[in-house]
Amino acid sequence: MAIEALQENIRLILLHDSYADRRVLEPLNLNLPRFFMLHHIEENPGLNFALLSRLTLTDRASASRMVRSMELSGLIRRELDQSDRRNYALYLTERGRRLLFRAREAYAVDLAARFGDLSSDELTLLTALAARLVQSYRRHQGEVAG
Helix, strand or coil, X not given: CHHHHHHHHHHHHHHHHHHHHHHHHHHHCCCHHHHHHHHHHHHXXXXXXXXXXXXXXXXXXXXXXXXXXXXXXXXXXXXXCCCCCCCEEEEECHHHHHHHHHHHHHHHHHHHHHCCCCCHHHHHHHHHHHHHHHHHHHHHHCCCCC
């Protein structure tokens, strides 16, 4: 019974988290996949579609559509990859950097509020337990990303 209660709590956390993410990101004309795409492009300047889709758990066709949309919005730019001319390297534009900065600021404020009722010790314990749960998932289901 403890496992079912844990699973239900995780489900509720994910549901509330998803709602909170939308509430924070939608005013910036972002959703979570676009936010993480911007994040990964900033962290890995010049990455290609294959790596981006793997990092964001998005199929290549969906990643390609999102990249095209963000390119048309002036958030990212594509350049022909000089080491492999069949691929494109992805970079943030200055507009993309500014948007990502604003999104990270809003997200940080919201995350602090989401976890504000927990003490420092509780956060430390929850972080350690969550890390163990991730290790267990990886051991039994394989590596995904992140």
